[in-house]
Amino acid sequence: MARAFVYVILGGGVAAGYAALEFSRRGISHGELCIISEESVAPYERPALSKGYLLPEAPARLPYFHTCVGAGEQRLTPEWYKEHGIELILETTVKSANVKQKTLTTENGETISYRTLIIATGARALKLEEFGVRGSNAEKVCYLRNLNDADRLVDVMKSCVGGNAVVIGGGYIGMECTAALVTNRIKVTMVFPGAHCMVRLFTQKIASFYEGYYESKGVKFIKGTVVTSFENDSEGKVTAVILKDGTRLPTDMVVVGIGSRANTSLFEDQLTIEKGGIKVNNLMQTSNSSVYAVGDVAAFPVKLFNGDTRRLEHVDSARKTARHAVAAIMGPRNTSDLDYVPFFYSRVFTLAWQFYGDNIGDVVHYGDFTKGKFGAYWVNKGRVVGAFLEGGAKEEYEAIARVVKLKATVKGKDVVEGQGIDFALRACQRATPVHNWRSVVGVAVAVLMFAVAFRYGRRMF
Secondary structure (H helix, E strand, O other): OEEEOOEEEEOOOHHHHHHHHHHHHOOOOOOOEEEEOOOOOOOEOHHHHHOHHHOOOOOOOOOOOEOOHHHOOOOOOHHHHHHOOOEEEOOOOEEEEEOOOOEEEEOOOOEEEOOEEEEOOOEEEOOHHHHOOEOOOOEOEEOOOOHHHHHHHHHHHHHOOOOEEEEEOOOHHHHHHHHHHHHOOOEEEEEEOOOOOOOOOOOHHHHHHHHHHHHHOOOEEEEOOOEEEEEEOOOOEEEEEEEOOOOEEEOOEEEEOOOEEEOOHHHOOOOOEEOOEEEOOOOOEOOOOOEEEOHHHEEEEEHHHOOEEEEOOOHHHHHHHHHHHHHHHHOHHHOOOOOOOOEEEEEEOOEEEEEEEOOOOEEEEEEEOOOOEEEEEEEEOOEEEEEEEEOOOHHHHHHHHHHHHHOOEOOOHHHHHHHOHHHHHHHHHHOOHHHHHHHHHHHHHHHHHHHHHHHOOOOOO
8 A cells, every 4th residue: 555745744743733834824735745643633732731731620632732822823623634635644653764765664564655754753751661770660650742641641640639749850841740740739759860950951049949949839859869660569550669779759650751862763774863863954954855854853053053953852943943844845945044042941830931042151140039030141252142031021031032042242240140131121122123133033933932821821831
């Protein structure tokens, strides 16, 4: 059995949805595009899984968070794909790819050929078994990457209300799932090897604020260690977590968030791999001119970082790289190089932060950490390369994004510390509209996405 398409998107996550919308806007014909996904549903806004989906009351559910509502765009339901002649090939795993022959082969033996391929396979959650942790296949040990994971986590939480949970990992998933567990009236102990939470992004001072806030909600932290094994009961359910020093933590459930790995295996011998992802150029084109890669799986040059190749795992990157790839495919002569400002955000409890740029160089903190309105600038070679803000207003978030985009000059770190958020606001006021119009558009879109999440409720995104 064989089918042929002009365009194939391999992967059914966030990037696939945004790419499909961009293709439709650029006038593809019915029957030219298909999306191949291992999931059973049309592409959706994945951030909802660690936020609104886990709430005990009025939780977010499909179809309300199908792409592309996260960026203030229309909701692409299964009916939308049908109306636009885009075929969804769901619950399908591709077992092999041949980029020279331009074919994909599925597990059931079907061959799907393409003229242009967009790889949007994302990343997979790392499993404890990969690190030799004994007993980690026990019942009520949960991961969170897709809708099935989220459904299982919801069911497990419902069975553990009033009980105990151990969260392994202090990154995005660990922090956001811990907030959800607390909201579901489950007592949480977080365990991670770092000196503080969000160690890849937060400074010690920033982390201390969030850890203190979590502790006020009853969360306990055990830092600087790892899990070595689990204890299970006769039914195979987890009953305790054992740490490296022998400490035993009785528990009713476990949530694991220890990182991820890009899904590159189908292409590792055929395309250039760099920094754990599929290397692409500024048009998201791989080492094979007929193949593009977007989202978590793509390692692309970041203009802001002088062209340094980065693989960025975040929904904002997935959305924008997907759109850019389609623009390059459909109109290469009219598409400029990708000019992306790395953007990360999170919302837990009543807190909300945004980060733009890179966290290298000297850090300058400012604001009132006791009142939850504070921020930081990262200064490298006399210029701002990164900025963080907790509890900001829309125009303040926009300002820190633009000040990073501008690589604003810093005359003295004491001046920046004294001015705080006003430094970014003033720097933006000094910038000329002609010089920065492209920056304004990109930043506005990112801030709009954040605002839309609030409009639809903190619970969703």
